[in-house]
Amino acid sequence: MxxxxxxxxxxxxxxxxxxxxxxxxxxxxxxxxxxxxxxxxxxxxxxxxxxxxxxxxGLIDCHVHILDEAQLAACASYGVTTVCDMACVPLEKYVRLRAAKGPTTWLSSSLPAYEENSRHGKLFKLARVTPDHAVHNTEEAANFVQDRVDEKVDYVKIIADFPGHEQAVLDMIQVEAKKHGKMTVAHTAQFHSFERGVQADFDILTHVPSDKTLDNNIVDKMVSQRTVAVPTLTMMQKMADSWVLWIASWIFPSLGRRNFQVSLDSVTVMHNAGVPIVAGTDANNSGIFSIVPGVSLHHELELLVRAGLTPIEALRAATSLAAQHFNLTDRGxxxxxxxxxxxxxxxxxxxxxxxxxxxxxxxxxxxxxxxxxxxxxxxxxxxxxx
Structure with a gap:
């Protein structure tokens, strides 16, 4: 003993x-x-x-972007003993964090699938990710999934926002991921993104729209397909409150304006319909929209309760449900x-x-x-x- x-x-x-x-x-x-x-x-x-x-x-944050080993270890001091990283570049950083020994378990997708000329594609260029890593067509979709499998990722991440990939590319990524037994997680921060993500039958949709409340057609299909949602209300609130995005939306109307109540209402609709909700913050180190990993998960739980979950349901979202839907059978x-x-x-x-x-x-x-x-x-x- x-x-x-x-x-x-x-x-x-x-x-x-x-x-x-x-x-x-x-x-x-x-x-x-x-x-x-x-x-x-x-x-x-x-x-x-x-x-x-x-x-x-131990609490599980199902959407983070970790900076380094020290930040990863610090999550445990806030009770967050497992995190799911939703984009980790360059590859050297992925390898380093994968090998990290500490109190916080790290899961990751490595590089997400993105379209070169999308908003995320432009951001990746700023991060010095070369365009040859982008996915341009269905043939490259298969190669992308194989590359992630070779890196031994825990799940495959896809940017489903529009402008972005054609629907056929999204569909192919899902097909290829399933061939390899990999779960898929899609970035869906707009109403149209949710439609695309549901159509592709991705396993998990992360973020929730702030432009239009999800309707019964989308939510009913999520229920029938057993789609899981990671709303990241902490990030949606931060973006809705951003004066930078508010000014940008006036200069570039195509960006649209964000309404946090729409995000809350979308979570309410999903929860009432029986869509599984798990907790994630989109914790990151971007500067403009920085969210501190670890401590932010406690705020996320408060926002989930504000959206209509009971405290017990919010606790499940960060423990047993998170573990269940990310295939963590030894915890939660x-x-x-x-x-x-x-x-x-x-x-x-x-x-x-x-x-x-x-x-x-x-x-x-x-x-x-x-x-x-x-x-x-x-x-x-x-x-x-x-």
Whole structure:
């Protein structure tokens, strides 16, 4: 038997519902059986008093863009123990982050599929990604997917915004990804993008429109195809509030104006119809629309609740549902044998979602992660090591 950590008198959100107060056990790198807490050897046990606290599975941010290894590791200090990177270039950076050892698990798509003359194509040129990496036709779509498979990506990412790829190219990327058993994630930040993404039958659509609320035709098709949504409301709010984009929309009317209420309403429509909603922030280091990885996920949960999810549903969006839809079978729930990615927070986040930010302790793979003093809320004294 490995070293035990016993968390007593704690409410537990197991990824589905709340239980307790009761006892939780960490045995080495995994969640242990509660029976291990009976008469343990005190020399091999750490006991934590969880009175007044709730234990959560490690949080998962399903849409980030990580800068480097230090930023990746810092996510765990906010309780985010897994992140899904949605574009990582150049290849050297992808390889480096893939090899990173730390408290935060990193998944990635490497380079996304983009059309050379699209807005994202122009951004990639600024990032010194050469046009030969763009996807111009259906033949190149197959080559693109094969390249990503060779890089051992966790999923294939596609930019489905318009102007962009022809629908046939989007459709071909989906077909080729399925041949290789790869899940697809599509950037769909406009109403028309959602239509294109649903038509291609991509597995996951990330972002949500701010130009027009999703209608029943799109949402019903998402339900029938079991399409998953990652709304990234944090980013949609930031863009809607941007004075830079507001001015640009007056100068270039084709850019359109963004209305954050439309984004909220689209999430509400999807949620009411039964579309699975998982949490993602679009955390990034762009400068204009920078969002800090880790801490931003707590704001995302607040926005999901504002859009109509209950606090319990928002917690599932960042834990069990996120793990389920990104094929992470070893985490996202609190159950014996699963990976011990855990977050201890003060209060009842199932009643007040803002409690997720009141972090007392974080464990990643059974190891306690460092939480810098500035990340801790003053007065966290009710969850203590005995």
């Amino acid at each position: 490995g070293r035990l950590t016993i968390i007593k008198h704690v409410r537990i959100f197991d990824g589905g519902s709340i239980h307790g107060p009761r006892t939780a056990v960490i045995e080495g790198s995994h969640i242990g059986d509660d029976a291990l807490a009976d008469d343990p050897d005190p020399s091999t046990v750490e006991v934590v008093d969880g009175t007044g606290c709730t234990l959560l599975p 729930r609190i159950s014996p044998g699963l990976r011990a990615d855990l977050v201890l927070v003060e209060g009842n986040p199932d009643e007040d979602i803002t409690a997720t930010a009141r972090i007392s302790k974080v464990w990643s793979n059974g190891e306690e992660a460092t939480i810098p003093a500035q990340h801790r809320r003053a007065g966290l004294g009710s969850c203590a090591v005995m």
